[in-house]
Amino acid sequence: MNQYQEYSLEDFVLDAQFQNWVRYKRDNDVTFWETYLQNHSGQSQDIMRAKTLLESVYIHYESHIDDREIDFEIQELLTKVRNNNDGILSAEAAGIAPVHSFFARNSIFWAAATIVLMLGLGWLYQQNARSLTDYERMTRGKSLHEEENDSNANKLITLTDGSRVTLTPHAKISFPEKFPAEKREVYLSGEALFHVSKDAKRPFLVYANQLVTKVLGTTFTIVAQDAAKKTSVDVKVGKVSVFRENDFVDTKDQKALQSKGMVLTANQKVVYERESTNMIKTISDSPQLIPGENTVSFNFVNTPASEVLTDLEDAYQVDIIFDKDLLRGCPITASLTNQSLYKKLDIICEAIEARYEMLDGQIVVYSKGCKN
């Protein structure tokens, strides 16, 4: 540990153990560096800057390839090795232009074969699983503790990590007696409000119908009735990522996953449609004020509509799209303290003869302007 005391930012950046910590966040490295940081607070600035520098490089250059994709390539390689005798291979290696066999180039043949096989397996699987709900399918055979709300009132459950789950009537949740060190996984059927305690190293994963919601610490509601056409995740505070269960192969290859997930912030909601497997981002049904440093009164006297909308954007942390120059000429006088966000928007739009729409998790205000 002593060698590091003389280290500058540059030395940390180039140190293999330091790199491993930033890149893989393995438990023993995390423990080592956190302890080191506590004991050498004088170096903390250099360490944190070195960490940021490396993180940005890792994010920038990460490429992803599925394990399955690699397996497929290796299989193809071995098939070629076995099917060809060495004479041909040597000639290929010696020649400048590689000769591709039918199977090598036309990997479409293999793809087709694989798809047929998978469809076959899928069908068998469907036959077996038809009577099971997603919840039963996912919890079956795992040793989990189950809590069910069979009352007519909401039921509060506190998990071992301090997270709180409010189950609405008939909802149930399964979770392990003790969460493992690397992640917190729970399975939900029905509707529940989650208040997840923050733990950056252990993502909290909720499996509900065919959606997987991943968070580090935040508050959100999931509605996942068994076999329902729609499953939704509604974020109150913080940020969550939502994935289709099929995409969520819980591999180490997190980056491959990123492109398939959807990030939701406060007052945003995703609706997953079972039939089409579409994920649609929208605004929460009842957006809540986000507690912030400056509270707005929402009492406006001859205030330009552009300013009013900007205040709403800040207060609810939602994106409102409008033509600033146009709406600057539309004065609003109203007291908008007690209404919901939608009611507020209704009132504003009526006053300035505009209308609004919800588009991909944003609010778009259409107006022709006010020429007085």
Added chain:
Amino acid sequence: MPSPTDQNADDSELWNAFRAGDDIAFGKIARQYYRSLFSYGVKFSKDREFVKDCIQDLFLELWAKRETIGDTNFVKFYLLKSLRRKIHRESQKQQWQSDDEDLNFEAEHVGETSIEQQIIEIETSEAMLKMLNQQIVLLTKRQQEIIYLRFFENMDNESIAQVMSISKQSVANLLYRTIQELKDKL
């Protein structure tokens, strides 16, 4: 993702089995280095299938030459260098109209969306990462390749010099300069 480890006893056993014609061992070796090769390869060509084909060819050549191949302690380094050469050659053939002297090294997807999505995973401030990201794009292709090989493949300056066919001193200088440039933006 497999961590980059140095050659150890198991690896050299595997290597010997491969040289003796054991195709299972060969498959294991290919599996072990595939991800590194692919990640490196796609920095030179956005065509993933093209990169995969190059890697296939690379391994087939390796198999064909297995009996004459040395007892190399630098398998990964050898493979990375060969892949780099192959992609260069093949892409020149494909795009005969381009007369680029050197390979173009850049991230697979340069854009903000992938970064924004990853912010949720890490604690560093969004603005800082965006700024550094823009800074990385401004680095020369060589600088980018050096930091990639150094940070992702844990290679030392000498190996980097060999893979990129430049002097060890240039690697050291460029690496130092790159870190300074990025550091100034922190």
